[in-house]
Amino acid sequence: MALRHFLTLSDLSSAELEQIITRAQELKRLQHERKIYQPFIGKVLGMIFEKSSTRTRVSFEAGMSQFGGHAIFLSSRDTQLGRGEPIEDSARIISSMLDIVMIRTFGHDIIERFAAHSSVPVINALTDDHHPCQLLADIQTFVEHRGSIRGKTVAWIGDGNNMCNSYIEAAHLWGFKLKIASPTGYEPKAEFLNPFADSAKIVASAQEAAQDADLIVTDVWASMGQEEEQKIREKAFKDYQVNETLMQIAHPDCLFMHCLPAHRGEEISENMLDYKNSVVWDEGENRLHAQKALIEFLLNAQLETH
Ligand code: CP
Numbered sequence: 001m002a003l004r005h006f007l008t009l010s011d012l013s014s015a016e017l018e019q020i021i022t023r024a025q026e027l028k029r030l031q032h033e034r035k036i037y038q039p040f041i042g043k044v045l046g047m048i049f050e051k052s053s054t055r056t057r058v059s060f061e062a063g064m065s066q067f068g069g070h071a072i073f074l075s076s077r078d079t080q081l082g083r084g085e086p087i088e089d090s091a092r093i094i095s096s097m098l099d100i101v102m103i104r105t106f107g108h109d110i111i112e113r114f115a116a117h118s119s120v121p122v123i124n125a126l127t128d129d130h131h132p133c134q135l136l137a138d139i140q141t142f143v144e145h146r147g148s149i150r151g152k153t154v155a156w157i158g159d160g161n162n163m164c165n166s167y168i169e170a171a172h173l174w175g176f177k178l179k180i181a182s183p184t185g186y187e188p189k190a191e192f193l194n195p196f197a198d199s200a201k202i203v204a205s206a207q208e209a210a211q212d213a214d215l216i217v218t219d220v221w222a223s224m225g226q227e228e229e230q231k232i233r234e235k236a237f238k239d240y241q242v243n244e245t246l247m248q249i250a251h252p253d254c255l256f257m258h259c260l261p262a263h264r265g266e267e268i269s270e271n272m273l274d275y276k277n278s279v280v281w282d283e284g285e286n287r288l289h290a291q292k293a294l295i296e297f298l299l300n301a302q303l304e305t306h
């Protein structure tokens with residue numbers, strides 16, 4: 001099998017994604033039972049961060065330690081990446097010393113160029129365009145609470161951002177219907193939506209998206225790198241808050257998710273994270289288990305090639 005990367009969800013087949021979600025639940029059980037499972041002693045994960053993170057850093061670093069391996073945190077502030085060393089040169093050197101790499105960066109082209117020059121698997125830990133690791137955790141969380149997501153209806157309320165783009169791919173790959181409600185001018189770009197128009201569509205309002213929803217998802221109004229747009233976005237998004245009134249429109253057992261961090265009083269009302277059908281804390285924890293399943297999948301695929 002050739003070298004596998006995980007830059008978007010579409011890098012894996014539906015069957016492989018299902019396999020990872022099932023495995024994530026098994027790894028979660030092992031971890032909760034405090035069972036030692038160390039298949040990757042001596043393996044090293046590189047973690048390149050050009051943007052801030054809590055969940056992604058902690059889950060990848062803890063996951064690699066639990067597997068018996070090690071993780072190295074590389075910030076662009078302290079490496080030559082921050083001083084302009086070409087990404088292609090960095091990829092050749094870093095991948096020659098490590099077994100697997102994750103990157104959180106700005107332009108999606110940066111991770112594509114890194115992967116093109118890497119000799120080991122590369123994982124997208126968020127770019128401006130995609131956040132596929134979060135979707136593994138979100139789908140695992142839905143499955144744990146409600147069973148299969150196939151045929152269900154999911155409402156994306158808010159910015160047509162990296163998370164929304166990954167939801168669009170997820171709808172196609174896992175076979176659910178995605179309704180997207182975004183303010184005018186903040187819809188997902190056609191290049192991300194059009195290839196998956198069979199399963200994802202834009203609707204006119206948050207209320208329309210919420211109708212018949214089995215899951216409502218939102219995210220911050222201004223993503224990392226858009227901080228200077230905060231004020232203008234607060235105005236544009238004011239009708240797109242997820243709150244208990246909006247949840248009433250959906251199915252009574254409709255779940256609520258948010259990748260976090262959240263801004264209470266903006267994209268969600270004050271108490272939304274602790275709403276009865278909110279599963280955000282499980283969703284956050286599942287980053288650990290889902291990414292362990294992903295690391296195991298990619299490292300095992302890599303071992304088969306050698
Ligand atoms: N959801 C998520 O990716 O969180 P962090 O930015 O804390 O990693």
Ligand code: NVA
Binds near residue numbers: 163
């Ligand atoms: N859309 C958000 C997600 C953070 C996990 C951002 O890119 O900042």
